[in-house]
Amino acid sequence: MKTWRKLLLYFVSITSLCLISVAIIMACSDEPDPYDYYTSFFHPDIQGKKDYGAFYFTDYHFTYGNEEPASEAAINSTEWAQYLGGKVKANDVEKIMYHLDSAGKERAYHFFEQDPPVADSLVKSSFLWSLKDSAHDAAKKYYQFAIQAELLGQSNYNYWEPAPLDTAALRNTANEAVQSAMGENDSFLKLRYFYQAQKLNHYAGNFAEAKNIYEQHIANTTSSSHIKGWALALKAGEERRLGDTVQAAFLFSKVFAGYPERRLQAYRNYHYIDAPFNDVIKLARTPEEKANLYAIRGFANPEIGADNLEEVYNNAPSSALVGVLLVREINKLEQYYLTPALNNNTDQFYSDGHLAKPETPQHAGKKKWLIWIGLIGLFAGIVVMLIGFKKQPGKPAIKIAGGLLTLVGAVCVVWILIHKQDETPEAQKLPKGSFFVAVPDSIKNKYDKHIEKLRSFCTTLASDAKYKEPQIGTLTNAYLYFMQNKPDDGLAALKELDGQNLNAKLGDQKQIVNLLLSAQRLKQLKAIDEASLLPSLKWLNEKVVAGVKPKTDVYPPTPESVNQFAIAQRNFYTYVLAPAYLRQGDTARAALAMLNSNNTITANSNWYINQDMPDFWFNFVHSPQLKQLIDWKTNRPADQYLAFLSKGLNRVNTDNLYELLGTIELREHHYPEAVTAFQHIRNSKLINKSYNGQDYYNDGESSQGDPFVVEINDYPKHFEGKRYTKLTFAQKMAQLWSETQKEPKNAAAYYQMANGLYNTSTYGNSWGLIAYTWSATDVGRKPLYYYDGDYIKASKAKQYYLKARELSDDPEIKAKCTFMAAKCEQKEHEAPSFGDDYDAYKKLEKLYTEQLRQNSYFKEMQQYKTTAFYKKAINECSYLSDFIKSN
Structure with missing residues (x-):
């Protein structure tokens, strides 16, 4: 094979593999849930769910749902059942007209012949037996004609063998439909024949004739049949094909307004046409038509703005469109304004000093x-x-x-x-107990102006009482006060609804808003405050249990798979109650609240030991708080509020609690306490498991690195040597610690402890002894967790290495301690993070690399040139050798 052919083959193969890899990564990667990607407490379905649920707010889909508000099949079948008489069931009509395969339709077509072999499903059809009655010969004739017309209109398109529609047959059949309509006196059938004629011409591309049939024979027909709406949708398409996009868009808006079974289709077609709105609105003759157009425009706007809402209200104040658009604006504010204000549940937020630090009282x-x-x-x-x-x-x-x-x-x-x-x-x-974070003034000012404009509209909506549920205005006002951190004003607004007759959904939403405002009003959560929250929390939990069971295995997510109360409960515990406790320094109660936040949607738990506990517990809870949680699990609290929250502990495995407690004690260097915690574990498989990162995938059967050995290089990690579990590691460290207490000058013990600490850092071979996750990006990252002094910075390991060097008389040990202190010092430097400025990043990266090499302990290593360890290190460590060469 020639060289160029080989190169081409290699290129194609490698490219294919890369594309396949990208495809797999894209297919397997997580995507935001379009119905749960921002912090929300205001349920979208409290307004217009039946008719306009597809147009609720979500910035991830063009429409919230893909189902039409009404079933075209059900509507048409009902019309036929009413036409044929009371003995015909609409369900029978729908089964025959819409749910038969091609073979079934063929059998139904011949059902009316003399004693044909018929399936039982057809024999029992009240619809077919009614058509077989001589009194309905005309209807039978139309039905058989419709079956043939449907077959002509179907396109069995094949990409490899494209077969175009038989346009000549379509036009001929359309002419037959016109002739049949002309000869038909029954208005029900006459309208349907003309609709068939229009549709067949439309499919044949004969748009001018299709439009002509509509205008001459359908438009002015005095009928309430939904056939007129379907014909109007065809007419809109014909106008677009003939070049009048403005007229087409206007007609689709009329279909949107009057025919829910085609509403979603009309909405998409309207926006697909993309006609100038100012030209389309000129065609509107009635306030209702104008309101529909403004609503269609508003439903497609993902940004804040009350203009369309106000226009709809001014033209049709009683329309359900008003409520849907109003709730859309609230949900937008939740995404753009409330979610950043409640950005209080991130590792970075806790790391920045917002965790368990009671405020210093102002004098x-x-x-x-x-x-x-x-x-x-x-x-x-x-x-x-x-x-x-x-x-x-x-x-x-x-x-x-x-x-x-x-x-x-x-x-x-x-x-x-x-x-x-x-x-x-x-x-x-942010007073004590608050859960909002500071929002930049630029964002705050922008959205505060919109909130005030929206509040003014809501006040008008409530006072005018032209809308069918004016209470939504007052309820929205109260929630807007919550967004602005004004609980007293919000509760005062909510009080205006006392004694008013609210429907079930508005009543439920009032309860949620009241819970939020009540929690927000509390500057510090005390026993009396907790007792006041308890009834609302119980009510919310009952709603979650009684509501739709969350379908976590549904992909892609659908509106039907969402439990709105579950989302509200999770968000309340996660973004309101837990942060309020954290601000006042009560980490144990915050951890308990987070546990309750996870029992509603998908358990956001750590999958490394047993999917029971929130990630927060693994990274931010200290031993006193976890001991308190264990006590609440073991001894049910007498306090009703704590007893209610503590129910979540029932599903947490006790062994897992002690496993985590032991790990935390290791992080806190409480080695005897860690031994005690691990000894509480009854599951031998759990306690005998060795941890090095690979064991999570191989159930503890892979090799385990010895944490008490020294390696010249951090990578590749070596996992041979003596195996240690968390218990045996804790026992060894406790023994070493005890030796240092008995013999303060025991260099060997300090050296071994330093090795154990270094190897349990992200750079060592036993990181899994104190951490539950590992990532290559941990190297040099900014500290986030309380144990990152050991895990990222290796600070205590450095301290013990220097102590051991000071106490030892052995040059080999001194050399090892000095070299390891150098490695620890390298970890004190933070690696740069890539930003938008590539040149700046490269400069920082160069500086970081220089810092790794300019190490004071590398200079001190030259004191130990005669040691075997130095000779080994100078050959294996590029940092050390580069330093020596440059100096």
Whole structure:
């Protein structure tokens, strides 16, 4: 084979493999749930679900759902059943007309022949027996004609052997339909024959004739049949094909308004045409037609804006479109404004200092006294100075004293004013127990203006009472106050609904808004506050249990698979209750709230030991808090509120709790306590499992690295040597720790402990002894978790290596300790993160690489040139060898 052919073959093969890999990654990667990707408490289905549920807000789909609000088959079958008389069932009509395969339709066509062999499903059809009655010969004739027409209109298109429609046959059959219509006196059948004629011409591409049939024979027919709507949809398509896109868009808006079985189709066609809205709106003759057009435009707008909503209300204030558009605006605000304001459940947020840190009380009293002292001093100084100048001009001491008093007073006042300005906006905006985070002023100002505009509309909606459910305006107002962190105003607005007759959905939404505002009002959650929240939490949980069971295995997600109450409950515990506890320093209760947040939708749990607990527990809970959780599980709290929240602990396996507690004790260097925790585990398989990252996939059967050995390079990791479980590791570390207590100068013990700590870092061979996940991106990353001092920075390992070096007399040990201290020091530098500025990133990356090589302990390594370890390290470690060469 020639070289170029080989290269081409290799190129094609490699390219194919890459494309296949990309396809697999894309297919297997997670995608946002289009019905649950932002923080929401305001249910979209409280308005217009039956007629306009497909147009609720979601920024991930063109429409919220893909099902028409009504069934075309059911509507047509009902019309036929009514036409044929009370003995005919609509279900029988639908089965015959819409649910037979081609063979079944063929049998149905010949059903009316003399004693044909017929399937039982046809024999029992009241529809077919009615058509067989001589009184309905005309209807039978039409039905048989419709079957033949349907076969002509079907396109069995094959990409490899395209077979075009038989347009000549379509036109001929359309002419037959016109002739049959002309000779038919029955208005029900006459309309359907003309519809068949229009449709057949439409399929044949004879759009002008199809349009002509509609205008001459269908448009002015006095009939309430939905056939007219389907014919109107065809007419709209014909106008588009003939070049009048504005007229076509307007006609689709009429189909959208009047025929729910074609509403979604008409909506898509309207936007597909993309006709200028200002031209289309000119064709509207009635306020209702204008309202429909503004609604269609509003449903397609993913950005905030009340203009379409206001136009719909001004033209048709009683229309259900008003409520749907209003809720859409609320859901948009939830995505763009509320979700960032509740961005309080991320690792970075906790790492930035918002976790379990009670606020330092402000000494407001001292500041007040300082202000008074300053003012009094300032006033007294001025008085003394005036006395000195006017009454005692010859005594400069009085002038000096007055000047000093004035200066001290002025300094006090100025200091107070300066430090008053220095008070952080966070402290002002986020009182103790608050769960909102600070939103940038640019975003806040933008959305606050929209909120006020929307609030004004809601006030008008409620006071005018032109809309069928004006209470939605008051309810929305209360929720807007929640978004703005104004609970008192929100509760006052909600109180206006007391005593009013609300439907079930609005009543449920009122309960949720009341729960949110009540929780928001509390500056610090105490026992009395928790008791006040308990009835609402119980009510919400009952709604979750009684609601739609979440279908977590449905892909892609559908609106029917969503339990709105479950989403609200999860979001309340996750973004409201848990963060409020964290702000006041109660991590145990916050952890309990997060556990309850996970029992509603999909358990956001750690899959490394047993899918029971939230990720928060694995990364942020310390041993005292976990011990408190274990106690709540073991001894049911007497307090009703805590007892209710603690029910979630019932599904948490006790062994897993002690496994996590032991791991946390290892992170906290409480080795005897870790041993005790691990010894509580009854499942021998769990406690005897070794952890090195690979075991999670091989059920503990893979090799385990010895955490007490030294490796020159971190990669590749070596997993041979003595196997350690978390228990045996804890026992070994406890023994070493005990030795250091008995012999403070035991260099060997410190050295072994340092090895154990280093190897349980992300760089070592036993990271799984203190961590539950590992990623290549952990190398050099910014610390996030409380144990990252060991896991990322290897700080304590460095401390123990230096201690061991100080105490040891063995040059080999000193060399090893110095080298390992150098490796630990490298971990103190943070690797740059790639941003938009590639050049800046490359500079930071170069600096980071230089920092790894310019290591003070590499210089000290030269003291141990004669050791065997030095000779081994200089050959295997490129960082050390580069440093030595450059110096």
